[in-house]
Amino acid sequence: MRAVSINGHGGTEVMQLVDVALPTLAPDEARIRHTRIGVNYSDINVRRGGFYPTSPSLPSLLGNEAVGVVEEVGAEVEDIVPGDRVGYVKGRGPFHSEPGSYAEYRNVPAERLVRIPSNVTDDSAAAVLLKGLTAATILDLSYRAEPGQTALVHAGASGVGSILVSWLSALGVTPLVTVGSPDKAEFARERGAAECILYNKQDFVEEVRSLRPDGVDVVFDGAGGDIFTRSLDVIKRNGALINYGNAAGRVAPFDILTLAFKGAIWVTRIAVQHSDIPFYRRSMEKILRFVADGTIKPHVSRVLPLAQAASAHELIESRATMGSVLLVP
Numbered sequence: 001m002r003a004v005s006i007n008g009h010g011g012t013e014v015m016q017l018v019d020v021a022l023p024t025l026a027p028d029e030a031r032i033r034h035t036r037i038g039v040n041y042s043d044i045n046v047r048r049g050g051f052y053p054t055s056p057s058l059p060s061l062l063g064n065e066a067v068g069v070v071e072e073v074g075a076e077v078e079d080i081v082p083g084d085r086v087g088y089v090k091g092r093g094p095f096h097s098e099p100g101s102y103a104e105y106r107n108v109p110a111e112r113l114v115r116i117p118s119n120v121t122d123d124s125a126a127a128v129l130l131k132g133l134t135a136a137t138i139l140d141l142s143y144r145a146e147p148g149q150t151a152l153v154h155a156g157a158s159g160v161g162s163i164l165v166s167w168l169s170a171l172g173v174t175p176l177v178t179v180g181s182p183d184k185a186e187f188a189r190e191r192g193a194a195e196c197i198l199y200n201k202q203d204f205v206e207e208v209r210s211l212r213p214d215g216v217d218v219v220f221d222g223a224g225g226d227i228f229t230r231s232l233d234v235i236k237r238n239g240a241l242i243n244y245g246n247a248a249g250r251v252a253p254f255d256i257l258t259l260a261f262k263g264a265i266w267v268t269r270i271a272v273q274h275s276d277i278p279f280y281r282r283s284m285e286k287i288l289r290f291v292a293d294g295t296i297k298p299h300v301s302r303v304l305p306l307a308q309a310a311s312a313h314e315l316i317e318s319r320a321t322m323g324s325v326l327l328v329p
């Protein structure tokens, strides 16, 4: 089959379209013919190397999310049959050391497959499964947002950020967002953002402080770096800072006493891959329900051929995208 592989870590030049053999199907797996492959920032981190505690052995395929059609099932698989339209996030092994979705086919443990309802398109599902599972990990496991609260969502037009904005709004939380451009502000507003701060041009700490002098209840941060550190100055006493990503860089080590001086702030860093199978399945089904009932509005910035996976990475790294980027095998 055709697949995109890396033979080293670095820029997009390490990505190559290759011909590889699909492994033999294990008894608990189904073979999926991919129709859409979701591109995620974590794929870029795996390609660059040096971000995660472990790396795949090279050469390695990339990718952890796809939608497709079941072609064959292993002897132990009971509730999935050939012809089912399914989606999944992650294969059997760890996210960052055993990826493999940038390919025409993948053998996936059946317990990770969810059926895609007939009123959800392949594009919509592939746009939101991993990013929605991240939002579920944040809002159902890490921070229970309450109606009436105010949240700040950084990069509010990003894949995960835009889902958080829609979800928070549906919960009765007022989302303020930071975004990199007026187009992104419009996009976030359509999903329920009450105020949009252009953080490349405006000082987001000053802007939030003028909108909410006492601070916000919680900040959701997929940017990291300096944006994380500065966010400590816009949070109410006993509020929370939930970091889930590092698009702008790693967070510098800090003295835990800082949290006391800033108002006893709760801080966590979530990781989507630690969810157990019951939570994973419940959340994936919830995300698909949210798509079907309009709570989440998937947006696909670009659909590119699998062979142009490197261009997909470049688009995302240049901050040119809103919502998701997909590949077609």
Ligand SMILES: NC(=O)c1ccc[n+]([C@@H]2O[C@H](COP(=O)([O-])OP(=O)(O)OC[C@H]3O[C@@H](n4cnc5c(N)ncnc54)[C@H](OP(=O)(O)O)[C@@H]3O)[C@@H](O)[C@H]2O)c1
Pocket: 040, 041, 042, 045, 130, 131, 134, 155, 156, 157, 158, 159, 160, 161, 178, 179, 180, 181, 184, 222, 223, 244, 245, 246, 247, 248, 249, 270, 271, 272, 273, 316, 317, 318, 319, 320, 321, 322, 323, 324
């Ligand atoms: N913890 C987990 O398990 C988990 C799961 C999924 C994703 N993540 C992480 O969450 C982050 C966001 O993921 P996503 O899918 O929402 O990504 P995405 O759609 O590609 O969005 C990333 C956005 O971050 C903003 N950004 C700020 N500084 C940036 C910089 N220096 N370079 C590039 N972008 C920058 C940009 O928006 P503006 O132009 O508006 O600033 C950009 O569009 C990533 O770091 C990803 O690895 C973590």
